[in-house]
Every structure is written in structure tokens, then in C-alpha cells.
Amino acid sequence: MEELRKKARELLTSGAVKVIIGYGPGSGKRVRAVFVRKPEQADLLICDDRCLQNLAVYLTKPEVKALGKAAVVARLPTLRAILQLAAENQLTDGQVVALGISPEGKMTELSQFKAIEEFLAGFSFELSAEEKATLEKLDQMTPEQRWQFWQEQFAKCVRCYGCRASCPLCYCEKCLAECNQPQWIPAASHQIGNLDWHIIRAMHLANRCVNCGDCSRACPVGIPLHLLNQKLAEEVFKQFGARSGMKAAQEYALCNWKLEDRENFIK
């Protein structure tokens, strides 16, 4: 933590960056995102087990961009999000300094995409055993049971769009959900509208989701949305060998055709 604060002070003092996006004290025992703009505020920064939010979500916001060059405290999913945003032309190289935090809590300054790529290459993108078990459980359900499961989950949805707000890859200025000519997704929180919204969002995140889990954490009613994204990510990996957020320049499986692509999923 001290290392991080020192680096933050250094970066702000030298003027290398104008703002550090990190975690600071929130209400009660919680942490929240803080935007440190003065060296003396660097002591606000916290880095511990509570710091899970994917801070890359702020990098594409016009208000944050207006602050100037940013450094962001970045756990692995955040680093992947930065690369994925780069692949989608939302960030340019050198625009962001990532203060990479390894799972052991060690900090590394990564100022180029290449450095992030190399850093990430040292860690596997495998799902944890627990995550795998949960997916496995869902897979083993009959289609009817699975449908029932998700219907029950989606029934809870109040359409607050917290999942969208928390997601670093939901950067569209005008979301499809706000489009009303035609009205792709019924706006009211009812069965069809909720199903439409979550399925379309999951499809939009296929081969893009970096598995940070923020959608589920943000959800006030506890829908395990990350499972949809993990399932799709695994399918894309199985079919096309593609993982999102590993390179700053990478193909998008859904708009890319290769002769060797297997087509056994077309039935």
C-alpha cells in the first residue's frame, strides 16, 4: 500500500499524470473509487482485499478524460479491460498508466499496452475451481430447469441498469436500451423486457467481457449476471480459441471468419 501511495505521489508531483484513479475509504468499512489529483491526497489510497471494483469503467467517461492523463490502480480484470478497450479503439497507447496489482498485492507500473500484455501473460485466464463448478452445475440442468432458473433470477430485476453502469465495456453513449425507434427492448421491468435486456447484454459482451464480476456485485437484487458472461466466454474460447482482453490489438470472434473455424455448433 505504501509503495502505491509513494508511486502516486511521484506521478502527481512530476506531472506525469493528472489524476490517480484508485480505491479510498468509503462509508463504514467499505472502499470506494477516489480520484486523487494532488500529491498530498495520495495517502487516501487503499489497496487491500476489499478493492475489487473494476476502475477501468471510469477511463472512458468524458468527465474523467477531461481531467487529463490518468493512472489507474488495476487488478488483473482491470488490466484486461484496458486492453479490451484499446482493442475497441476506446483508449490509445500512452493515454493511461496502469498501476498493476498482482494477486499477491505487488504493484508494477505499466505505462504501455505492451507492458500490460507482458504482465498479463504471466497469469492464467482460467476460471477458478469454484466458478467452474457453478457453471458446471448450470450446464447439467435440463434446458427447462435452466430456463426456470434464469426466469426466476430475471424476475427480480428492477432495470436499474447498475450492471451497465458498473461495466467497463458498456461505454456506448446511447445504449440500445434507450433506443426507441424501433424499441428493441421494452423499457418496463417485466418478464419479456428483462429477458431481452439481459440476453442482449450478454450477447454484446461475448468475447468482450473480462470477467471482473462487477455486474453481479453492482446488482442490488443479486442476479448472478457474471455467469452468463462466463458461459459465453468459455463457449467463444472453446469454439474459436479467443480470449478477451489479452492483447491491445486483437480480433473479435464475432466479426471474424477463418477457414479453420469449426462450425459444429450450427445444427
Added chain:
Amino acid sequence: MARIGVFICHCGENIAGTVDVFKVAEAAGKFPGVVHSVEYKYMCSDPGQTMIKDAIKEKKLTGVVVAACSPRMHEPTFRRACAEAGLNPFLCEMANIREHCSWVHEKGEATTQKAIELIRIMVEKVKRNKPLYSIKVPVTKTALVLGGGIAGIQAALDIANAGHQVILVERSPSIGGHMLQLSETFPTLDCSQCILTPRMVEVAQHPKITLYTYSELESLDGFIGNFKARIRRKARGVDEKLCTGCGVCIQKCPQKKIPSEFDAGMGKRTAIYVPCPQSVPNQPVIDREHCTYYIKGKCKICEKFCERKAIRLDQQDEIIEVNVGAVVAATGFDILHSKDFPEYGYGKYPDVIDGLQFERLASASGPTLGAIKRPSDGKEPETVVFIACAGSRDDAKGIPYCSKICCMYTAKHAMLYKHKVHNGKAYVFYMDIRAGGKNYEEFVRRAIEEDGAVYLRGRVSRIYEEDGKLIVKGVDTLLGAQPVEIKADMVVLATAIVANQDAESLAQKLRVSYDPYHFLSEAHPKLRPVETNTAGIFLAGACQAPKDIPEAVAQASGAAAKVAGLFSSSELSREPVIAVVNRLPPPVFSTCTGCFLCEKACPYQAIEREEIKDRKGNVIKVVAKVNPGLCQGCGTCVALCRVKAIDLQGFTNEQVYCELMAL
């Protein structure tokens, strides 16, 4: 407020026979926004069109739905009629109640109801149609002709004589193709080279033709009027500007035993060679696979003897890029090879040869100078058996089609043989004689009646060697399926015509369709025989299907006429059904987020990047923009765009959505 007119066609009995058109007209008249609904026997007829035009004027229609046949048939007709009445043609749509309804259903209530629904959805679409205007794209008035056989030569000459630039690309060292290998041609028995070489020379001398021999198409991008072709000019090893074609290098080359491709393996050539004395251009190429220098690293005899210092042993392949407006594929054919005929011993017995090899034996420019000598010992064969349909019309060989030219050339071969070997005996095994064509039947009769070729209707089951003779075991079905055994000195197989080995990859480069046998497909078997389904790419000659010389030439001239027609104006008019990225007032400018996944997905490279700048020139945002010339309106980008910032003109998301919701 929309004022839609609905016009329902009986199409004679085609629609009215199963659909109650009167009820449909009545129902359609009650749809919201429809102010006029009528039926008529033939809407596409002149009175039918007049009904539409009059209604547009009298009822002040803002949109027209014609419920009739497929838009593939008459959409242009009705759109033109609307345009004549002053309505933007893209405000006219067709509801297909023939192919999608009356033709595929029984007469009944449900069928009528379906017709009503099909019109209902189209009315909803037309209400949201916007006036669109054709897109003009410039045309590059240069044609690319692929293949320098007789079809390619003819196409190139016709296009060039129409006043347009032509780039002729030939894979082998010389133009001429298979026709240059032939001895004489049916049905007139005029010398093939004598009639072909003047055309070859004309190509070489034509100021509007650029000839690239020993070159191949690497890739083709773009679209009608604006293709970009990359051509690989293979390293010839000889500087074409310096070489005079004196031939000293060929005389001095120590590698003299390479089977000549031009002589179909009947003769030999050197490693530095021209295919034949009449080659155009008459400049040799070095066959690096067989050249001593490339094998052992030393020799360079050609370089030493070349007075003009034209040998370039270190030359590399060169890729050139050309812009062309149209492409004519005239890449020709191949014949089925030895591995496919173990029962005939083809490839095992040297005296079992194919038709092309016989042509070289009979040709005055061939390895035997026109004397019929069998390959094994050079003796004049006393008995020759010709087998037609070797592979053709044979499902067991995977070739159900007729190779078309074999009946004629087999008759010609028998005739040529009898003209050269007066005492010789010529037997022809055949399945049927297909001699459709001007003077063709007479030609075959001549071979049988005047030249005494013995025609046996039946197939040959086996050929084997015994005491220096080839024993041909066949059957004569006209004599009650009696077995026939002939002791022959030589056997000529009329092996099937097949597509070139790389025809499939060529088709993929050109993005044209091809049939199961890899012959390139025409756009319509009867009415568009020289066009492909890819606009601006035309077909000539045997790359489309087996053809004889007159047919190949006729098709080449047809393709040339199509190209000349395309080049007759400097602009092409295209339907405006293309994708458009939205533009909005500031501060949004466009809902496009600039992720450019559409750029990667677009199969036509039609997505460009546009920088939106403020007054001081600072870039506010980079968004996608569609190049209207390149976009083909496939809609891939529309489906991919998460923000729905891209929409397809004429088929907008809103239109399609409303069509579905109307059901």
C-alpha cells in the same frame, strides 16, 4: 400522413387461381394509411402500369405496394412506372404473393389470409420508406482478361478494338493456350496454328493491350467498375526489354531432356525455353526446377552466350497492382490424367496416350514433325484404337457430364491418322455420337464413310499388353453386345475435360460461384451466360463448361460486348441500398462509439474512419463512415453494431421491425 396505394395482380391464374384477389383488395383497402386498393389481371402490363401512374397522380399517393410476383422479376418495372408518375422509385415496394404464397399453397381461406398479411407488412414498411437516390460510381475503363487461350485472346482483341485498355494475363510463358497445341481443327481441318498465330501476333502488337505472360492473378479487390488486381509476374530469368529471342541460350542449355508441357510430354525441351517457335512473346523463361544453376549453383551457360546480356538469374517474382473496371475469366480447362485410368493402362503403357498427345504427334510443329509414330519405339502404328468418353459421362469417374468436344476430335483424329497412314486401321469405340453443330454431323460421316474409320458402339473394359501389342477388350452393343478384341499398336483416349486444378481458388479470388466440378458458374444458364453473379466479372471459354473453339470464341466476343457496354459510360448507377452511419446534432455528432468492429467485419472494406472536428480543428471524435461506392448493402455491420448507429437504407431497422410487428 401516409397515403399508400395497394395494387394486387392476378398474374393471370398464377395468383388469382389460389388467392381470392378481390377479398385481398378489399382487406388491404382497410389497412391504416391505405387510400387506394385495386386488383388487376396483369399489373406489369401497360394498362396495369398506367393504373399505378394514374392513382399516384389522382390520389396523391406517398407510397405504392404492388402485390404480385418476386421483386426479382418486376420491381424495376414498377419502380420505373412510379418514377414516371413523379414518385421516388424507392417509395414503391413489392409484396411477393406469388412465389411466397399462391405458388406454394393450396387454394383456400388461409392462402388468401397469408396474401393479406404479406401486404400488411409491406404497407407498414412503405410507410417508413424514404426517398432514395441512385449512387453514381466512376468506371475505370480498363479490362483485365485472365487467360491467354483463344477465348482470352478473342475477348482481349474485341475489347481493345472497341477502344478500351486491356490487360491480358497468361500463366504460361506464351499466349495461345490449348488451341496452339492442336494440329488441325474440326470440321474444316484447317491448321490450328495457322489460324491462331495471326491473332496472337495481333495481341502482341495491339497498342491497347498490355500483355503479362508467365504471370498470375494474386488477388482481386473492389467492385464493378473499380477493381484492384494484384498480379504476380513470375521471375522469367530473362530481361524482356533486352532479349531479342535469338534462341542461342536455348541451343546451349545443357538440360535437354525435360518433358515439354507444350508437347504434352511427347517431346523434350531445355531448362531455358520457349514453349514453341510461334510463342508470343518469343522470349524464353528459365524453369528453375530443372535448371542446373538453381540445382547445383553453377552453370550460367545461357548467361555466358547471351550477347544481349539479357539473362537475369537473380530475378525475383514481382507483384504489380492495376486498377481495372471489369474482369473476363478465360482460364480454360484441363484434361483428366493418367492416374484415373488404371484399367486402360494409361500412364503404364507408353502407347496409350490422350487426345492432346495425339494432337502433338499429328502436328507439323510437333516432336515427330507430323508423322504418326508411336511413343514406345517410334514405329508407325498399323492399328489405332480411339476411345471416346474416357471418363466423361461416367459416374464411376465422378464425371457425369459430357465433355462435348471428344466426339468431334476423335473423328478428326481417326481421319488425320487415315490421311497419314493410308493402310492403317482406325477403330473408334463410342457411346453416342454427339455431332450437333454446323457441318459437324457431315464431318463424322466423312470419317466413317470416306476415310473408313470403324465405329464400334460400346465401351472398352480393359487394355493390356501382350506380345508387343495392346489388347483392347470391348463390346459392340450393336451386334448384340458381342465381345470385341482388337490387337492395337496404339490407343488414344479422349479423356474427359475437367476444370483447371486451381479453378476453385481462382473462383474464390474472384468471388464468383462455381459448380461441383469447379467450372465457374454463369449468372443465368440461358439469359446471362457470360456474366457471373459478381457484377463486373464475366466468363469466356472452357472455364465455364467444356466448349469447342467456335463456342469459346463466341462467348469471348459476348463477354467483350458486355465489357464494352459497361465501359460505354463513365459512371455507373447503383441502387442506394447501402449502410449509413448516423449523424446527429452536437454534442453527440453520431451515436457511433468508434469501436470499429464494423471495419473488421465488412467483407468489402467499405468502412472508413471519419474525424469529427471542432471549429479549431481539434478532433472531437472518430466515427465510422460508409464508402457508398464500396458498400454492397449486405448488412453485416448493421447486425454487429451494438449501438445501432449503422442502418441500411431501404431496409432500416425500424422498417424491418415494423414489418414484423405488423404480423
